[in-house]
């Protein structure tokens with residue numbers, strides 16, 4: 697690094713520096729020449745910046761997708777399972793109704809809904825998540841964003857959707873479902889329909905909510921009205937559509953590749 701002559705005058709932004717105040721290196725030199733310690737990468741202040749960058753990427757990538765519906769469901773449902781076909785029909789129904797389909801971008805019923813959306817000419821979005829085992833985005837995702845942090849990704853599912861449609865699933869699906877119910881119950885989101893698809897699959901849970909949670913007073917009677925149940929993908933979409941848009945009516949021309957971000 698070449699030292700600066702102390703006789704020089706050095707300007708940096710509003711600063712004028714002379715003599716001993718003249719820095720021995722430029723900001724660029726310090727950036728490019730210095731590797732230094734690396735432990736800061738694993739500290740919370742740095743993580744805060746990474747979290748912030750995920751929000752920036754998510755908001756920027758999704759801002760212009762137009763009206764959309766988030767679809768959840770098992771990552772494990774194989775393609776030859778009849779529920780996979782329901783997922784494809786759901787993705788197609790959502791696309792036909794003028795909405796984009798947002799999924800977790802993974803395999804199983806996420807893939808099914810993305811497939812249906814693509815085949816029906818709709819917008820197919822996948823919000824992937826870093827997991828200990830790599831699965832990658834499914835091949836039907838046309839707009840994909842990968843997240844490190846579950847909570848950032850969950851914000852996107854809610855912020856950019858008119859409602860949730862939930863196919864049969866396990867812990868991940870239940871987590872997404874109950875987060876949404878809690879947001880609605882506590883008034884954190886307004887006008888946010890939640891529809892369960894699969895009467896046989898979900899009836900046991902709804903019975904438990906009625907017979908245990910409601911009966912013991914841990915939820916209110918009106919809380920049960922937050923959930924709709926059907927076997928029919930078209931009906932599920934109609935329920936979301938009937939709730940009305942948070943941003944105006946669905947319009948096909950809103951869909952497409954997001955503009956370059958500034």
Ligand SMILES: C/C(=C\CNc1ncnc2c1ncn2[C@@H]1O[C@H](COP(=O)(O)O)[C@@H](O)[C@H]1O)CO
Nearest residue numbers: 768769770771772800802831865866867868869
């Ligand atoms: C288990 C396998 C892959 C997991 N890959 C996932 N990719 C993206 N999103 C996922 C994945 N696993 C869970 N999710 C999220 O949770 C919901 C599904 O979880 P469930 O426990 O299977 O119900 C789903 O909606 C995603 O958002 C390979 O077999």
